[in-house]
Structures are given as C-alpha cells and as structure tokens.
Amino acid sequence: MSSPSTESSRPKVVVTRDLGPDVMPLLRARRDLDVVTWPENRVVDRNWLLQNIPGALGVLVMMTEKVDEELLDAAGPSLRVVSTMSVGYEHADLPELAKRGIKFGYTPDVLTDAVADLSVMLALMASRIAGEVISLVQNNQWPTVSWAPFNLCGYQLSTSRTSPKRTVGFLGFGRISQATLARLIPFGITDCIYTANPSSPPQPSRDEQLLKRHGLNSLRRVDMDELARESDVLFVLAPGGPATRHLINEDFLRKMKVTSVLVNTSRGTLVDSEALAKALREKWIWGAGVDVVEGEPNVTTDHPLVKEPRCIVLPHVGSGTFETRVGMATLAVQNLLAGIDGGSNMPAALDLRNKL
Amino acid sequence: MSSPSTESSRPKVVVTRDLGPDVMPLLRARRDLDVVTWPENRVVDRNWLLQNIPGALGVLVMMTEKVDEELLDAAGPSLRVVSTMSVGYEHADLPELAKRGIKFGYTPDVLTDAVADLSVMLALMASRIAGEVISLVQNNQWPTVSWAPFNLCGYQLSTSRTSPKRTVGFLGFGRISQATLARLIPFGITDCIYTANPSSPPQPSRDEQLLKRHGLNSLRRVDMDELARESDVLFVLAPGGPATRHLINEDFLRKMKVTSVLVNTSRGTLVDSEALAKALREKWIWGAGVDVVEGEPNVTTDHPLVKEPRCIVLPHVGSGTFETRVGMATLAVQNLLAGIDGGSNMPAALDLRNKL
Numbered sequence: 001m002s003s004p005s006t007e008s009s010r011p012k013v014v015v016t017r018d019l020g021p022d023v024m025p026l027l028r029a030r031r032d033l034d035v036v037t038w039p040e041n042r043v044v045d046r047n048w049l050l051q052n053i054p055g056a057l058g059v060l061v062m063m064t065e066k067v068d069e070e071l072l073d074a075a076g077p078s079l080r081v082v083s084t085m086s087v088g089y090e091h092a093d094l095p096e097l098a099k100r101g102i103k104f105g106y107t108p109d110v111l112t113d114a115v116a117d118l119s120v121m122l123a124l125m126a127s128r129i130a131g132e133v134i135s136l137v138q139n140n141q142w143p144t145v146s147w148a149p150f151n152l153c154g155y156q157l158s159t160s161r162t163s164p165k166r167t168v169g170f171l172g173f174g175r176i177s178q179a180t181l182a183r184l185i186p187f188g189i190t191d192c193i194y195t196a197n198p199s200s201p202p203q204p205s206r207d208e209q210l211l212k213r214h215g216l217n218s219l220r221r222v223d224m225d226e227l228a229r230e231s232d233v234l235f236v237l238a239p240g241g242p243a244t245r246h247l248i249n250e251d252f253l254r255k256m257k258v259t260s261v262l263v264n265t266s267r268g269t270l271v272d273s274e275a276l277a278k279a280l281r282e283k284w285i286w287g288a289g290v291d292v293v294e295g296e297p298n299v300t301t302d303h304p305l306v307k308e309p310r311c312i313v314l315p316h317v318g319s320g321t322f323e324t325r326v327g328m329a330t331l332a333v334q335n336l337l338a339g340i341d342g343g344s345n346m347p348a349a350l351d352l353r354n355k356l
Numbered sequence: 357m358s359s360p361s362t363e364s365s366r367p368k369v370v371v372t373r374d375l376g377p378d379v380m381p382l383l384r385a386r387r388d389l390d391v392v393t394w395p396e397n398r399v400v401d402r403n404w405l406l407q408n409i410p411g412a413l414g415v416l417v418m419m420t421e422k423v424d425e426e427l428l429d430a431a432g433p434s435l436r437v438v439s440t441m442s443v444g445y446e447h448a449d450l451p452e453l454a455k456r457g458i459k460f461g462y463t464p465d466v467l468t469d470a471v472a473d474l475s476v477m478l479a480l481m482a483s484r485i486a487g488e489v490i491s492l493v494q495n496n497q498w499p500t501v502s503w504a505p506f507n508l509c510g511y512q513l514s515t516s517r518t519s520p521k522r523t524v525g526f527l528g529f530g531r532i533s534q535a536t537l538a539r540l541i542p543f544g545i546t547d548c549i550y551t552a553n554p555s556s557p558p559q560p561s562r563d564e565q566l567l568k569r570h571g572l573n574s575l576r577r578v579d580m581d582e583l584a585r586e587s588d589v590l591f592v593l594a595p596g597g598p599a600t601r602h603l604i605n606e607d608f609l610r611k612m613k614v615t616s617v618l619v620n621t622s623r624g625t626l627v628d629s630e631a632l633a634k635a636l637r638e639k640w641i642w643g644a645g646v647d648v649v650e651g652e653p654n655v656t657t658d659h660p661l662v663k664e665p666r667c668i669v670l671p672h673v674g675s676g677t678f679e680t681r682v683g684m685a686t687l688a689v690q691n692l693l694a695g696i697d698g699g700s701n702m703p704a705a706l707d708l709r710n711k712l
Contacts, residue, residue: 017505022518042502064503085505113514117543121480124473128677130481133670134490140657142671146398147420149373149441149681156677158469162378163679186538187473301496314489315498321484321512323519325505 010034011078013336014053015060016044017085023329030337033057050074057340058083060332067092072100081339081346085332087111087319088267089350090240098352103343105335106350109175110327111319115237116179118318119265122289123184123233125312126261128154129287132309155259155286157233159188165217169231170194171247172238172266173221178210180235185214192219195227197238228255233263240267248272253279261287265318268294277304280311287311291318366390369692370409371416372400373441379685386693389413406430413696414439416688423448428456437695437702441688443467443675444623445706446596454708459699461691462706465531466683467675471593472535474674475621478645479540479589481668482617484510485643488665511615511642513589515544521573525587526550527603528594528622529577534566536591541570548575551583553594584611589619596623604628609635617643621674624650633660636667643667647674 012034018024018041027035036052038044043064053059053075061067063086072079072093082097083105097104125131133152136145145151159166166189170177173194181192192210202221211219224247227234234256238244248262248271256262262285264271273294279285289312293299296316305311319328331348338346368390374380374397383391392408394400399420409415409431417423419442428435428449438453439461453460481487489508492501501508515522522545526533529550537548548566558577567575580603583590590612594600604618604627612618618641620627629650635641645668649655652672661667675684687704694702 019505041504062503062505110517113516113544114512117480117513118484121477121484121486124477125481125486128474128477128673130477130670131490133673134487134668137655137662137669137671138657142653142655145653145671147418148397149375149418149685150678151676152671152673153676153678153681154673156470156679157473160469160677160679160683161466162682182542186541188469297498297501299493299498301494306493312490313493314486315493315501315508317484317489317508317510320507320509321516322506322509323512323516325509326518327516329505 011340012036012056013058013060013340014049014056015336016049016065017062019060019085019329019333020326022326023333026330026333026337033340053079057081058336060085060336061091062086063088063091065091067097069093069096072096072102081105081336081343083332083336083339085328087328088240094350094352094355098355103339103346104350104352105332105339105346105348107328107331107335108348110331111324112175112179114321114324115176115265115318116183117321118291118314119176119180119235119237119263120183122263122265122291122312122314123235123261124157126263126287126289126310127157127233129310131312135309155232155261157184157187159190165190167191167193167230167232169227169234171224171227171234171236171270172196174237176265177235177237180237181210181214184233185216190217191230192216193222193227193230194220195224196221224252225255228252229257231260232257233261236262236264236270237266238270240269245269246272246275248276250275250278253284256285258283258285260285261289263288264290264292266292268292268296273303273305277308277311280308290314292316367696368392368412369414369416369696370405370412371692372405372421373418375416375441375685375689376682378682379689382686382689382693389696409435413437414692416441416692417447418442419444419447421447423453425449425452428452428458437461437692437699439688439692439695441684443684444596450706450708450711454711459695459702460706460708461688461695461702461704463684463687463691464704466687467680468531468535470677470680471532471621471674472539473677474647474670475532475536475591475593475619476539478619478621478647478668478670479591479617480513482619482643482645482666483513483589485666487668491665511588511617513540513543515546521546523547523549523586523588525583525590527580527583527590527592527626528552530593532621533591533593536593537566537570540589541572546573547586548572549578549583549586550576551580552577580608581611584608585613587616588613589617592618592620592626593622594626596625601625602628602631604632606631606634609640612641614639614641616641617645619644620646620648622648624648624652629659629661633664633667636664646670648672 015037058081081103287310291314371393414437416439437459643666647670
C-alpha cells in the first residue's frame with residue numbers, strides 16, 4: 001500500500017481502518033488500485049480523511065465516520081461507492097448519496113449469529129440475576145452469604161414442571177429474532193409472539209413453517225399490548241430512528257409480567273432508559289439486559305441503567321466476535337470492489353431509490 | 357406446625373429450613389405427623405437440631421447440615437430416613453447410614469435444566485469476555501473506549517463461515533451434559549466429544565441416537581488428552597470427591613486450544629484453581645466461567661480466579677431458580693414422607709448397599 005502522501009497514477013480507494021491480516025490481503029490483491037489506509041489504531045482523523053479522499057473511486061468507512069455533503073464534496077465526482085463496515089447506516093446521508101448516484105454498501109446478515117448469541121446470553125443473565133451474583137463475589141461476600149432454599153434465585157429460562165409454558169416475545173421479527181428463537185427452542189420455549197412494522201404484510205406461510213419446524217404450541221403476530229402482557233422473555237430487535245423511539249416506555253413496561261425479563265440488542269433509542277430503570281427499581285419486571293443504550297457511548301456510571309443492579313449493561317458488543325468482524329470486513333471490501341467496478345455485483349448494496 | 361418445645365404424641369419429623377409457601381403445605385397436610393421446623397431464616401443451629409431430633413422418624417436437611425454419627429446417635433433408633441434437599445451428598449456419612457439401615461433421599465434430575473441453562477450462559481459469557489465488558493461499563497470507560505474492528509471481541513460460540521466446525525467437549529456425560537449439548541445444537545455445534553468414568557461401559561446405541569437426533573457430524577467418547585486438544589468449549593460436569601480431584605490441571609490446560617473456553621458447573625475440586633488462573637493469565641486458553649470453586653464458600657477477592665479478568669466466578673447458583681428449588685424441596689418432602697412410610701416408594705433414594 002502506498003502511504004497517503006505518495007502520488008500514484010492508479011485509481012484510488014480510501015480505507016479508514018486497518019482491517020487486519022485476514023482481510024487486508026483481499027484489497028492488496030487488487031494491484032490495479034492504490035489503497036490508501038488510515039495507518040493508526042484509532043478512529044480516523046477527519047482532516048486526514050478529507051485530505052486523502054479527493055479523486056477516490058471508493059471509500060470504506062466505519063460507523064464512526066460521518067458520510068455527509070462535506071465528505072462527498074471533498075471526494076468529488078470520481079466517487080462511485082461508499083462501503084460501510086456496519087449493518088446500521090445512521091452515519092450516512094442517504095438522500096445525498098442517492099442524488100449523486102453513489103452506491104452504498106453495508107454488512108447485514110453476517111452479524112446475525114453473533115447478535116443472536118449475545119441476546120440469549122443476556123436473557124439468561126437477566127433471568128439468573130447474573131449482575132448481582134457476580135457483584136457478590138467481586139465484593140467479597142461469598143464467604144459470608146448464607147445459603148437458603150430461595151436465596152440468590154432467578155426465574156428459569158427453561159420450562160419446568162411448575163412452569164410448563166414459556167412465551168418468548170419479539171419486538172421486530174427479522175433475521176436476528178428468528179435466529180434467537182431457534183436458539184431458545186431446546187430450552188423448552190412453547191410459544192412465540194411478535195410485533196412487526198404496521199405497514200408490513202402478514203406472513204402466514206412463513207409463520208406456519210416456523211411453528212412446525214420448532215414444534216411450538218403457537219406463533220403469532222400480536223399488538224404491543226399483548227406483547228407486553230404475555231412475554232416471559234422479551235427481545236427488542238427492531239431498527240432505530242424516530243419511528244421506533246421509546247416504543248418501550250412506562251406504559252408498556254407497566255403491562256409486563258413481574259417475572260419477565262427484557263433484552264435489547266438492537267438500538268438504544270427503542271427503550272426509554274428512565275422508564276426501564278424505574279420498572280426495575282419498582283419491580284414491575286424481574287430484570288433486563290441491554291447491549292445498547294440511548295445516547296451511547298456517553299453512558300456513564302451515573303446513568304440510571306448502569307446504576308440499576310437488575311440491569312446488565314454491555315458496551316454495544318453485539319457483533320463483537322472475531323469471526324463476525326472478519327465477515328463484516330470481508331463483505332465491506334467486496335462491496336467496495338464491486339462498487340468501483342460498476343456496482344452491479346455488490347453483495348450487499350442498500351437500495352437508495354426511495355431515499356431521494 | 358408445633359413449636360419445637362411442644363410435646364406431641366404424634367410421630368415427629370424434623371425439617372431444618374422453611375421450604376416456602378409452595379412446599380410446606382405438603383408437609384402440613386400430613387396431620388398424623390408432628391412437623392418440627394427450624395423457624396429462622398438462616399442455617400439451622402446445630403444445638404437446636406441435636407435437641408429436636410431425638411425420637412424423629414425422619415429428618416429433612418440442607419447440604420449445610422452434617423449428617424454424622426453424632427446426629428444419628430442423637431436421633432436414636434426411631435430414625436428411618438434422612439432426606440437432603442440437594443443433589444450432592446458430601447455432607448452425609450453414607451456408610452454410617454447404611455450400617456443403621458436408614459434410607460437416604462436426595463434430589464437429582466430436577467436441577468438438570470437449571471444447571472444446563474447456567475452452563476450455556478457461562479459458555480457464552482466466557483466466549484464473549486462478558487466480565488471485561490461489564491467492568492468497562494461499570495468503571496465508566498464506555499464514553500472513552502475507542503471503537504475498532506477487533507476491539508472488545510470474543511470468539512463466537514455459533515459456527516460461522518470462517519469457523520464452520522465447532523466441537524463441544526464434556527468431562528462427564530450424564531444428564532446435565534446431555535441437556536447442555538441439546539441447548540447448543542441451534543448454535544451450529546457440529547461435533548461432540550466426552551470422557552466418562554473409566555469403569556463405565558461404552559454406550560454405542562445411546563451415542564448413535566444422540567448423534568442422529570442432533571444431526572451432529574460426530575459424537576465420540578475420547579480420552580483426556582483428546583478432550584483437551586479438540587474442545588472449543590469444554591464443560592466440566594462430573595462428580596466431586598478424591599477420584600476426580602484436579603482432573604483439570606496444568607498439564608490438561610496446556611493442551612487446550614488458545615481460543616477455547618472452560619466452564620465448570622459441577623464441583624470445584626475437579627479444577628486446580630491455581631493452574632486455571634495461570635492458564636488464563638498466560639493465555640493458554642481464551643476464557644473460563646466457574647460456578648463452583650474448590651474451598652467455596654471461602655473464596656475471597658484475593659483468590660486467583662476472582663482476580664482473573666477472563667474468569668467469570670459465580671457463587672454456586674447452578675440450581676438457583678425458583679422453579680427448580682421448589683422442585684427440589686417438593687422431591688425432598690416426597691422422599692421424607694415415603695421414607696417414614698417404609699421407604700419402598702421414595703422417588704429418589706440413594707442406593708446405600710455398596711456403601712457399607
């Protein structure tokens with residue numbers, strides 16, 4: 001790779017992060033391209049990016065980089081593709097990209113399993129009061145805690161003789177929800193309910209297929225009221241943005257079972273943090289596990305959810321496995337290369353036609 | 357229930373803990389019995405027990421009560437049954453019980469699902485460096501941690517395009533191991549290996565059945581060497597005692613994959629704590645999750661495993677769900693009542709014939 005300051009007659013692509021030894025060779029193999037990579041192990045300096053992007057055919061960015069008019073103007077008319085190593089695209093001005101006819105690649109699907117794994121982990125941790133029992137050990141209390149038949153207990157994710165029916169609920173029922181559901185089947189989950197975007201049509205044949213494949217007693221699309229009232233474990237797995245902001249609010253949480261747990265591994269904005277903290281404090285629900293929080297990463301130790309012992313808070317590590325990040329980086333490179341070659345073979349291009 | 361000091365002409369049973377509103381009515385329903393219950397919400401006072409047990413037909417104990425010669429002498433020849441609300445029986449002198457012809461009930465099976473749930477939770481937590489990422493949030497570092505493609509990553513429990521083969525290993529392959537295996541199947545686990553007590557015969561037809569039911573590529577009984585070398589996730593699920601002490605030692609841990617995780621939810625004595633801490637510190641393995649530690653509950657914050665960021669330490673909460681504890685207490689009562697009625701209908705009596 002050339003250093004940023006080297007002039008080259010080859011067409012240029014800009015990459016805002018070293019993608020590691022598994023993925024960088026895919027870029028280096030394209031000897032017809034000048035690959036300009038931000039050399040440091042931190043978020044790319046905006047000025048460096050603005051100075052290096054002029055004339056580039058493509059740019060591969062992280063979700064930390066704002067793709068706005070300023071950046072696109074700096075790139076100039078040569079720019080054919082923006083490829084982001086993320087499934088979200090809140091950092092990109094899609095209408096502006098559409099107007100300029102620039103392709104936009106992202107990385108859906110490849111992180112489904114990593115997020116589903118984490119969702120199951122958080123459901124178990126919230127059910128089994130993992131935050132409290134870990135703290136107990138870390139605070140040197142194990143030697144003195146007294147064993148008692150119902151001490152340090154949680155509710156059981158698996159069915160049992162006394163709880164033979166377990167209903168799992170999904171706010172949003174896309175790929176990650178379905179992958180999470182599949183993982184819960186051997187725990188004995190008997191029923192599944194979900195809500196979907198009101199504008200999306202019912203999918204009776206898909207639902208019938210899932211019901212049969214998993215041997216469930218029922219699988220139904222429901223309204224928010226029933227989702228709140230019936231879920232033993234509720235997974236929030238929906239897109240962010242204004243349309244879904246605070247769908248989980250005080251009204252919703254007050255309807256939930258006192259034995260239920262809530263897991264959010266999608267977008268922090270879906271949940272009203274103050275309301276969830278209150279629900280946990282006042283024991284409207286049993287526990288919660290969140291990998292995302294509204295306003296992240298500015299979530300400090302005085303945040304109501306971080307202070308709440310019954311809330312597990314993780315720093316947005318849903319896609320955080322080496323396998324998945326390599327998969328995302330690989331897909332981002334494939335999108336970039338196919339994008340500069342015309343864009344028709346991009347494995348995951350976002351359709352921008354309705355973004356104008 | 358009569359208070360301990362009340363004289364009664366009815367035959368007596370002694371219960372060392374209030375078993376809660378779901379279970380105590382099963383005892384109270386036996387109006388022919390005088391049920392003497394330790395009234396406080398702490399471990400029974402030994403003197404109280406010694407003073408109240410004389411003449412009892414049966415005693416229901418927790419694993420916190422030593423069932424030794426002293427206690428059996430105090431009870432006298434009336435004692436027909438000891439029923440423990442636990443799956444373990446290290447606290448009971450089995451040869452002494454056998455010699456006296458006293459039945460012994462315990463509570464296996466009912467905790468299988470609770471422990472399997474916790475085993476899966478710990479496997480996910482160890483893989484996804486849950487201890488470290490939770491600490492990061494609790495230590496106020498989320499606002500300043502820099503996102504990077506491979507930052508805060510763990511290894512993925514689920515299979516992926518780059519890791520299409522995942523081998524789960526079990527040290528001990530009883531009910532809990534098999535229930536844990538079943539839960540891992542939708543994560544895409546492809547292969548299963550296990551070790552068993554050397555004196556136990558091979559079970560080819562059971563193994564064939566499990567292989568087919570779960571659609572695995574392979575399921576095999578192996579030796580300790582292969583278990584160490586091939587497991588991506590290793591579950592320690594075997595009985596405690598001298599025969600299995602420190603089966604997981606430095607030699608074993610050195611053979612494990614650097615990307616592997618170890619989970620112990622059975623008995624602390626199986627794992628050499630110092631060796632495991634060293635393995636984590638020197639990165640012979642990726643992570644560990646333990647619900648049991650040798651010497652518990654005297655496990656303080658200067659314990660090498662508690663100090664190790666890559667080790668999740670829980671305070672022995674494997675059976676800690678309300679559903680399971682109610683199930684265990686119910687079974688313990690059933691064992692007690694059937695035991696005083698002659699013992700032939702005890703749902704879970706330990707066979708003491710070979711303990712003499």
